[in-house]
Amino acid sequence: MKLLNAEQIRQWDAFTIKNEPLSSLELMERAANACARWIVQNTLAESYYIFCGKGNNGGDGLAIARLLYNANKKVAVYILESDAKGSDDYISNFNILHHLSAIPIFMIRGERDLPELPFNCIIIDALFGTGLNRPLTGLAAKMVDHINNSIAPAIAIDIPSGLFGDHSSAHNTIVKARHTLSFQVLKTAFLVAENEPWIGHVHIMDINLHPAFPDEVSTPFSIINKSLASREYRPRNAFAHKGNFGHALLIAGSWGKAGAAVLCSRACLRTGAGLVTAHVPQSGVTVLQTAVPEAMVFPDKEAEQVSGLNYDLNHFTAVGIGPGIGTGVKQQLLLKELLEHIQRPLVLDADALNILSENKALLNLLKPDTILTPHPKEFARLFGEAADDFKRIELAQTKAMELSIFIVLKGHHSFVACPDGTGYFNITGNAGMAKGGSGDALTGMVTSLLAQGYLPKEAALLGVFLHGLAGDLAAASGGMEALLASDLIDHIGNAFKQL
Numbered sequence: 101m102k103l104l105n106a107e108q109i110r111q112w113d114a115f116t117i118k119n120e121p122l123s124s125l126e127l128m129e130r131a132a133n134a135c136a137r138w139i140v141q142n143t144l145a146e147s148y149y150i151f152c153g154k155g156n157n158g159g160d161g162l163a164i165a166r167l168l169y170n171a172n173k174k175v176a177v178y179i180l181e182s183d184a185k186g187s188d189d190y191i192s193n194f195n196i197l198h199h200l201s202a203i204p205i206f207m208i209r210g211e212r213d214l215p216e217l218p219f220n221c222i223i224i225d226a227l228f229g230t231g232l233n234r235p236l237t238g239l240a241a242k243m244v245d246h247i248n249n250s251i252a253p254a255i256a257i258d259i260p261s262g263l264f265g266d267h268s269s270a271h272n273t274i275v276k277a278r279h280t281l282s283f284q285v286l287k288t289a290f291l292v293a294e295n296e297p298w299i300g301h302v303h304i305m306d307i308n309l310h311p312a313f314p315d316e317v318s319t320p321f322s323i324i325n326k327s328l329a330s331r332e333y334r335p336r337n338a339f340a341h342k343g344n345f346g347h348a349l350l351i352a353g354s355w356g357k358a359g360a361a362v363l364c365s366r367a368c369l370r371t372g373a374g375l376v377t378a379h380v381p382q383s384g385v386t387v388l389q390t391a392v393p394e395a396m397v398f399p400d401k402e403a404e405q406v407s408g409l410n411y412d413l414n415h416f417t418a419v420g421i422g423p424g425i426g427t428g429v430k431q432q433l434l435l436k437e438l439l440e441h442i443q444r445p446l447v448l449d450a451d452a453l454n455i456l457s458e459n460k461a462l463l464n465l466l467k468p469d470t471i472l473t474p475h476p477k478e479f480a481r482l483f484g485e486a487a488d489d490f491k492r493i494e495l496a497q498t499k500a501m502e503l504s505i506f507i508v509l510k511g512h513h514s515f516v517a518c519p520d521g522t523g524y525f526n527i528t529g530n531a532g533m534a535k536g537g538s539g540d541a542l543t544g545m546v547t548s549l550l551a552q553g554y555l556p557k558e559a560a561l562l563g564v565f566l567h568g569l570a571g572d573l574a575a576a577s578g579g580m581e582a583l584l585a586s587d588l589i590d591h592i593g594n595a596f597k598q599l
């Protein structure tokens with residue numbers, strides 16, 4: 101699903117208005133209806149304090165006030181006064197409300213006009229939406245501070261006021277919402293960790309914008325959702341044999357970190373690879389053969405670390421390297437040798453990435469379409485610190501294009517940067533996965549898909565989606581706190597079944 105920017109969403113409105121057809125006021129009513137319905141169904145409050153600006157976001161707020169009043173809720177409206185005359189639909193809704201004369205409307209001209217907010221009210225934030233074009237200052241910022249200083253929860257309409265939809269809002273004054281009711285599609289702002297303090301729980305309100313529009317625009321960003329993942333998925337043929345599903349090699353583990361090799365090998369098998377061989381230090385052999393008897397083992401000549409490649413890499417259909425290997429001289433040489441000789445699809449994770457960070461010249465050895473799976477710290481070590489989350493995404497895109505590789509920037513919404521300049525945000529996964537071992541599972545899963553013949557882009561997108569979904573299913577059955585990477589791996593099968 102394409103991720104549209106604020107301007108494209110405006111065009112989508114206009115397209116819907118022209119082609120459905122309906123008036124913009126009717127579209128606003130539809131949006132307000134969806135919000136009011138959600139508010140009535142999901143909240144119980146003594147009263148609703150509705151803060152409005154004079155743009156269309158404020159128009160939504162005025163319409164929501166009327167609809168909540170019609171649903172027998174006690175409402176009061178507070179309008180941020182400004183020199184602007186207000187958008188047409190704001191004015192229309194203001195006039196309707198004014199004539200209704202049942203709902204108190206207060207104009208806020210100065211700080212002294214700000215109402216006291218009782219603890220048992222709900223605040224509706226309809227000050228500014230996607231039309232915000234500069235940080236809030238003056239009375240608007242004071243109003244937001246006032247909302248944030250109240251203990252009453254705030255529900256933001258479309259986007260918390262003060263937050264930019266498409267770029268960083270660092271240092272802005274922003275409404276801290278408990279819930280955000282946003283129209284039709286996710287905004288990029290909801291996908292980055294730096295905005296977590298403002299957005300609360302995001303709920304997408306379907307307002308039936310015209311389905312033909314997204315096909316007409318091109319966007320650099322998309323969302324990996326179930327329909328995209330299902331499109332990538334290739335079910336097994338009935339007459340298939342293990343040779344059809346490739347042979348994955350995983351180079352992982354060291355003394356004290358045999359678990360990393362166990363987790364990525366098991367995840368690799370659970371994701372469907374026909375054969376899996378783990379190259380581990382000798383100390384890891386018994387561990388691996390006991391914990392994952394389905395995997396074959398290639399014992400290194402050293403006891404506690406992997407130290408060299410004494411086999412033909414072409415024997416395998418895909419290779420994953422990094423989890424728990426360490427960053428010593430021998431692993432550095434091993435990685436260099438591997439990068440020089442490999443002719444197969446490759447995933448680099450964890451210590452393999454840390455080795456690259458210490459030896460940047462190795463980046464030039466990366467073959468096109470190699471997949472890197474850094475978490476934000478590994479990414480910073482590799483490519484430098486970024487000023488904010490949006491800049492980090494930009495940097496990932498630049499590096500993916502420059503090096504012709506895929507970069508899976510892991511996080512709550514992992515971002516897959518592709519060499520063609522496109523990028524995909526994942527929407528599965530949960531905080532239960534924030535525990536050592538989850539990343540090792542992802543390495544095994546993506547390597548598995550590559551081994552089975554999925555193209556690198558397909559493997560990265562499907563792997564990230566299934567990984568998060570398996571985590572979600574594991575959390576649904578055993579809770580987030582208790583979630584182990586092993587639980588996630590045990591749910592990979594159920595994740596596939598949902599495709």
Ligand SMILES: NC(=O)C1=CN([C@@H]2O[C@H](COP(=O)(O)OP(=O)(O)OC[C@H]3O[C@@H](n4cnc5c(N)ncnc54)[C@H](OP(=O)(O)O)[C@@H]3O)[C@@H](O)[C@H]2O)[C@@H](O)CC1
Nearest residue numbers: 128131155156157228229230231232233234235236258283
């Ligand atoms: N499909 C959908 O999504 C639908 C969307 N709809 C709704 O429309 C909303 C977008 O409405 P919108 O374009 O009128 O912009 P909105 O944010 O209300 O006002 C911005 C105005 O404020 C001003 N301004 C900007 N920054 C400022 C600042 N820092 N401090 C002070 N002023 C500032 C700026 O004017 P300026 O001062 O620049 O002349 C601008 O005109 C959207 O979020 C959703 O709620 C629904 O109704 C229908 C379906």
Ligand SMILES: Nc1ncnc2c1ncn2[C@@H]1O[C@H](COP(=O)(O)OP(=O)(O)O)[C@@H](O)[C@H]1O
Nearest residue numbers: 475511512529530531533534536537538539540
């Ligand atoms: N809060 C979260 N929400 C969704 N996914 C998460 C969250 N925290 C971690 N993850 C996922 O778990 C994995 C963690 O990887 P990583 O940090 O490399 O862990 P490790 O190396 O310890 O296994 C990543 O795929 C990441 O996207």
Ligand SMILES: [K+]
Nearest residue numbers: 225228259261
């Ligand atoms: K808002």
